[in-house]
Amino acid sequence: MTETQLRAGFARIVETVVPMPDAYARLLQRRRRQRWRLFGAFAALVAAAVAVPLAIQPTAQPPRPTAWIQRFFDGPTQGGLAGDPRFLEQLTQLVLPALESSAKDVKIAYADDVDTIRLVLIVYRTYHSTVAHWLYARRGATPQQLAAVADDPRYSRPTELDPFAAPVQGLRVDFDAADGLGFEAHDVIAVAPPGCLFDVAPLPGAGGGWVPTGQGAITRRYATAAGLWRVTCDGKVRSEGPSWQLVPVSGGVPIDPAYAGGSQSRPGGSLEEQAYAMYLQSLAAFPIADPETLYSDASVAVVGAPVANVLQSGAPWNVTVYCPMGSASPAANPTGSARVDAGGVAFSLRQDWGGRDDVLTAVPCGSAKDGDRIFILADKSVRAARILTGGRPVDVPLHDGAGWATVPADQWPDAILQLDGRSGGRPLRPVETGGVPVPELSQSW
């Protein structure tokens, strides 16, 4: 492609780009939301300033690890590189300077080459927690190369060690563009303690049962990450969950009660309850002390159905919509506009925030299977919405102020949203995409 061709190509691409009406009004609305977030962050800081000293005052002791965490330290290294003691020893020594200064009991718990990536899990203790520090590099990377990226956030992810839950989600490795290798995308689903084995299964409704992997770790490309996994240790299922931890999934088994001890805490109950509780935990940095669920649609039993959760505790409210990225059948995907993978359906996340005085949003969630779906959220008392487009009006029954509508995306810019049959209405304002369920302020995810 020549420069001239690219210029012409760019011009062709932007021919179809037309701003939605009332750009300025939408900008101001977003500004108001930002202020809510800042308020929330400030309130969280104030709460933390009060709560943290109270929390740590009674016991100024390092957390006691659970038996499962202890297994990482006591058991053998896992992964295909476990049989290379020289590699493990070299890496352990070289990586030390990049770890927290209080790190002790440093151990490589897992090391393997997965597709084109070399993955290493280093575990260690600090005064406050037990850390799982992931390193990524190209397949075959030397200890020196791995150690060189140990403090580079592109290739290094320290996080609190959770022996069963997915330690790293949505890993995306962007190798230096200049070398021409381009982009790699992986999910590292989980590494269980030594002596444990994983089984995997597709999402409910997708058909198929549990399949033993025979391994203590599962790694998958992100597009095939949706599904279920479970860990069996000492002949007993200890934990089970959706591989995309925020996706509510019905069914499942309780978590081993023994797991809840020590420094870690994790919700019990069905998979749906676990996922929901984990979702609440992810919002812990925000001032949602006692969130009220306004609406929850966990109908992923039909693969590909969008899922929405809405939380509110005074203000701000928060809505997160899980939008399927794939369709169950390639035949249902004639436009090629959605990912289709045999392993399941990947979800993208859409999120919006607002205050009590402005409980109204429209969250787009397009998919080849479901059409251009929009999640409508209004005040709880609103029973119905009508979307006026150039064609036939779309009536949307709302339950607790929430519901789904299907409106072709090319009609969104001109659409008007009416609530409860009131005249007038307001422009349909689909929220911008790109939300992160973990507060943006943390930035590390």
Next chain:
Amino acid sequence: MPPDEFREFVEARYAALLRTAYLLTGSTHAAEDLVQTALLDLLPRFATVAEPFAYARRSMINQRTSLWRRLGRREVLGGFLPDRPGADHAAAADSRQDLLQALNTLPVRMRAVLVLRYWEDLSEADTAEILGCSTGTVKAQASRGLARLRTALGARPAIAVKEATA
């Protein structure tokens, strides 16, 4: 309330910023997100910034190429294009889609170089200044980017789109 001048600026330049953002992201919603974030970044400085458009454009590039921003995004976008061809001729729509998919295979900084150089018509020096790199890097990235697009478009339709960004 923001000054009237800011409103006038938004109304006059929003579309231009949105087009650039679209080329940077390939997604209508991500482009809107990028533009709005840049404008809100500009707002408190509007009275003192000499060239607000250049400031907003730089802000968009910084957001797009910022390491933390990229790592911070959890949304996983697949290699699909949300926009529909509309009433345009199918071949033209295919051509647009092909190029966008090829652009999606490029790393964000390389893509930004191509957009700044060949859409915004910035010089190598100006592009380098915005991206915080040398003109040599800009030259090399532009050259490699063109070559990769050439390869990707030549290999249609089997373009593997792996990028997962917001």
